[in-house]
Amino acid sequence: MEITKVRIRLIRNKDRLKAIASITLDDELILNDIRINQTPKRLCAEFPRNPYARDKNHLEFIVVPKTPKVRNDMEQKILEEYDKKIRICMKEVV
Secondary structure: OOEEEEEEEEOOOOOOEEEEEEEEEOOOEEEEEEEEEEOOOOEEEEOOEOOOOOOOOOOOEOOOOOOHHHHHHHHHHHHHHHHHHHHHHHHHHO
C-alpha cells in the first residue's frame, strides 16, 4: 500500500485544528477528513470519527491504521505535505 497523493486544506482561526487532509492509496482509495491538530506537544493526524457511535463516551474511528508503523507512515506523509503547504502560504504573504 502506497500513499500516492496527499491534499491539504488549511483551516484558519481555529486554535487546535490546523488543516484537513485527504490521502489517496495506490491511486485507488481516498481517505478524507483526516484532521491535523495542534496538541500541547506536537502536530498530529487524527483519523475521522463515527458521529453515530452508540456510546458517546467511546470514540469510534471510521478508518484505523492497523499497526503503529502504518499510522506513523501516514502521519509523517500528511505532516510533510502540511509543512510544504504552510511554507508556500508564508511565501505568498511576504
